[in-house]
Amino acid sequence: MSAHRLPAVSAAALPAPLRLGRFELPNRVFAAPMAGVTDRPYRRLARQLGAGYCVSEMVTARADLRDTLKTSRRANHDGEAAPIAVQIVGTDPEQIAEATVYNLQRGADIIDINMGCPAKKVCNRWAGSALMQDEDLAARLVEAAVAAARPFGAPVTLKMRAGWCDAERNAPRIAARAEAAGAAMIVVHGRTREQGYGGQAEYDTIAEVKRRVAVPVVANGDIDSPQKAAAVLAQTGADAVMIGRAALGRPWLFGQVARFLAEGTLLPDPPPAQWRDWLFAHLDDHYRLYGEAVGVRSARKHVGWYVASLPGGEAFRRHFNTLQTAAGQLDALRRFLHDPRPHAAFCLAAA
Secondary structure, three states: OOOEEOOOOHHHOOOOOOEEOOEEOOOOEEEOOOOOOOOHHHHHHHHHOOOOEEEEEEEEOOHHHOOOHHHHHHOOOOOOOOOOEEEEEOOOHHHHHHHHHHHHHOOOOEEEEEEOOOOHHHHOOOOHHHHHHOHHHHHHHHHHHHHHHHHHOOOEEEEEEEEOEOOEOOHHHHHHHHHHHOOOEEEEEEEEOOOOOOOOOOOHHHHHHHHHOOOOEEEEOOOOOHHHHHHHHHHHOOOEEEEOHHHOOOOOHHHHHHHHHHHOEEOOOOOHHHHHHHHHHHHHHHHHHHHHHHHHHHHHHHHHHHHOOOOOHHHHHHHHOOOOOHHHHHHHHHHHOOOOOOOOOOOOOOO
């Protein structure tokens, strides 16, 4: 894969590397937590391809739901490299504190508090980005997590939106209170809860957060290319970028952004002959985590993202979604991606 050399981008000449607690992160390009997506197989692949830091899918702070299969899979970090960051969602300070201890005792290194999820089923319980309507409660949740994490020497971070609605972009106020409560890093998605994932992200609010606090600030929202990452860093003064939906089906974007920010080198997208091996490795890991019945269903969205831009990709996606076995999915992919090599049977022993 050849590289094109562009002039160095001085605005993105980031000091290396960023420290978070006792951890020194290899770069400042992070993978955003996304429910139903950023599970352990995805995080491992994202790191392999250049993400300097990954955060788990959100896990509930409620103790009565910890033993569900869904939550246990989200909290599975087997074979994952440190630092392991777990995002917790909840509304009760005591539950947040208990969940912080619970996850740190089971391998987490960093705790992230979710105040960014715009999903109705989360916000209807006054969790996620709904918490931004109650700044006092938001501060108490951070305080509770920080106090619970202190004996472990673990940092607590916060991910939130620019605000609840267009008229109330209160992220700067919440960031200042979170820093006072002990938060070690602030991530801001440049949309309001009201926007969901529609419209365009704005970065002025992130810039104001950066002016208000001394802890590292991470810019998130609509960062879909190395050039956009550099421009957002220049506009906001943020310490790092976090990439979410733009990396779906193209996890090599993390490495492309990291390389561009460090060297001004623009790497082209890899051809399918190169990324198909990454996809097959991702699927094998995916099937092992979920088992065949669930893994086959949940693999469909990942494969759909990968093939979306390929000729015949939409027709293949529809066919792929009818397949009921892992072996059938892998065989179909090999034919579609013109890979002549036989694929070794995956092992479900760890599922």
